[in-house]
Amino acid sequence: MESKPAVKRREKALAVSRTVRKTPSANRRKKERRESRIIARRTAAAVFFAFLFLTPVVLTITNSFMTPSEINANYGAIFAKNDTGGKVYVSETVNLKFIPDMVTFSQYASVLFKSPAYLIKFWNSVIYVVPIVVFQLLVAALAAYGFARYSGRVKEFIFFAYIILMLMPYQVTLVPNFLVSSFLGILDTRWAIWLPGIFSPFAVYMLTRYMQRIPYSIYEAASIDGAGEWQIFSQICLPLCRGGFASIAILLFIDYWNMVEQPLILLSNEEMHPLSVFLSRINAGEISLAFAVAVVYMILPILLFIYGEESLVEGIMYQGGIKE
């Protein structure tokens, strides 16, 4: 329904446009030219940003195919300084090269076969992230149904508390996590990373948002037809939220794949650290390997992105509460 003033305004506008249309087309052509100029300028800006955004990724990938000597020649001046060992040829200047002189897979070969440390750290990352994503979704699916199906003053208060908790930075939440882990005796074990991750409220918030969008009448109808709560949950609610699971899983994955704060505080044993922390400790002698490891490390997220970009975008929008 449109209000009366709006209709009137539009009529007036149409009248104006009619008079505009009557004037010779020079006016319009001028306008068109201006518009195409704006679009050209914006395209240029987009290209510029795309270049900035992609360059670091592309450089990392192409550098991973260079031979160690080429890497040393290019970046020796930067990374070799804490190298106390034998004499390596180090050039004075730094070169940034997109295309390797000689494409080689030797770095990947040594990552895979000669330096097991990296593979172990990679495996650590997988071991931390996958259970957290799976079980956080599981716990959250149940809880979100509890929040979305019936609401009351108490539940609204609890849900608000979840939101606040979700927005708390690690500087705050890690202190309680640390205390509980030491109380339960799981400090320095994988459980110290898993359990707080699994019960983290992010997925609860997101899934509740998804489930609240399901019309209440659907629940009601199923309940009138005699479906129990578990049946409504598993046969009606969950299938309707399938898209939501994909979106949230991607957001969770990239967050935990990147984790740095938790292992630093909860795991004193560096053997158990994930690759995200370990990559920053690569010593100068292995700098050429580092590029290959970096690429291996980004393969999973990039694959997820290629296959799930739409889910990711949808997830971000839900987080914004825009698509309610």
Next chain:
Amino acid sequence: MSEAVQRADRYLRKNAAKSEERRKSHAQRGRRGKAASWLFLLPSLFGVGLFFVAPFCVVIRYSLVNNPVQGRFVGIGNYIRVLGNGAFLLAAKNTLLFSAIAVPLAVALSLWLAVIMESRIPFRSQFRSFFLTPMMVPVASVILIWQVLFDYNGLVNVWLTKIGIDKIDWLKSPYAPLVVVLLFLWKNLGYNMILFMAGLSAVPRDQIEVARLESASERQIFWLIKIRYLSSTIAFVTIMSLINSFKVFREVYLLTGDYPFDSLYLLQHFMNNTFQSLDYQKLSAAAVIMAVVMVVIIGLLLKAESKLSRDL
């Protein structure tokens, strides 16, 4: 989604015939269902209670006693100790300064990107993917390139010397936060842009159409119409950027390790060091202070957001 709706529909139909007798016990079941919904919440409530809420109560207690074993009440003594601590103040100053620079830039630039993406430029979906890529790529993977750029012998300095400016040791200078701001923007602009794009697409078309017919300039349309509809999105993006700016320790740690230059000493560094010295009182008091500050900031922003979205 539609397939699932159909399935639900079929389910409802199949049961429609049997439903008459069941309807009678519906009200009773509703009450039981309400009780059952608490069972669904139970695992999550248990976990959150055990790992976040209960220990946070312990944290509050620790922040008020002289030490965990004796447990003598010292009032706000620990808080005074933390607030008088030079390292804490430096960390708080640096963290707030970083947020103050990074958040407005992240909001403004991503809004600009969203406006660019909204106009009829070619290859829009490709550009969207490009802008989102940094969000997916782990920071640890590109940190090498950042070091190549901003090291003392790095590329940026090579370029600077070519145009006759002295080398700057970027990561060990007062300029260090700027380097991290760049990394932060690189990582976060795509995410914010998506939020703004969704916000922009929700601006009513006919209003813009009318404004255009009344020969309003693009600039007027943007500032007088779109910004008003975007105001709650702006508040939300500000919240998220602020939250993410507190996570920038990640980037700083990967770039500079445990002992960064003074200008990059953040609250998380302070926490890590205090963890190492096992000074629970200081740690607890600092955590409580941060929690209170966060609650106040988030509360204000959430209030602003709900007010702005109601005003429309």
